[in-house]
């Protein structure tokens with residue numbers, strides 16, 4: 161085998177370069193929808209412990225999820241025609257909280273007709289749909305002005321879909337931003353620390369939940 165040809169190195173560069181770009185491009189007053197959904201400390205740790213953030217982008221579970229996304233998006237385009245499926249569509253919206261303006265940004269996996277589609281690749285189908293995933297879609301509905309969203313799970317045990325139609329309100333988004341600024345509650349969910357790459361440097365880490 162030609163040892164010059166190294167797919168692992170290619171995937172590594174792809175992920176690391178993308179993660180670096182994302183970190184560098186993020187403005188000080190920019191908040192991603194995902195920052196509002198998960199533990200607020202992660203938002204600060206991402207910048208502070210940059211190398212941990214970059215290493216996490218090469219976590220095989222993350223890559224697996226990424227590949228499932230790309231695959232499903234391509235399959236949908238093939239079935240419905242690429243003109244009828246928009247993928248990786250970025251949205252942003254300004255919101256003022258405590259006299260300061262913030263830009264909330266989100267990237268929707270796919271748009272088909274008047275539906276937003278969010279793809280999730282869980283390790284298991286236990287307890288789906290997850291509360292934080294529904295919350296993410298409610299925030300996307302707020303961000304985009306769409307009325308309907310579909311949450312699609314691809315798991316080893318089950319392929320399942322859930323509809324979300326209730327957008328988050330301005331008040332809820334403001335409260336989430338306040339919670340992000342206050343760095344509380346951290347974690348937002350008791351299970352988060354188990355999967356958190358920053359748990360190795362975090363004083364708030366919850367052990368044994």
Ligand code: SF4
Pocket residue numbers: 199200201202205346347348352353356357358359360362363364365366
């Ligand atoms: S270890 Fe837990 S509390 Fe600390 S950043 Fe991660 S999720 Fe948040």
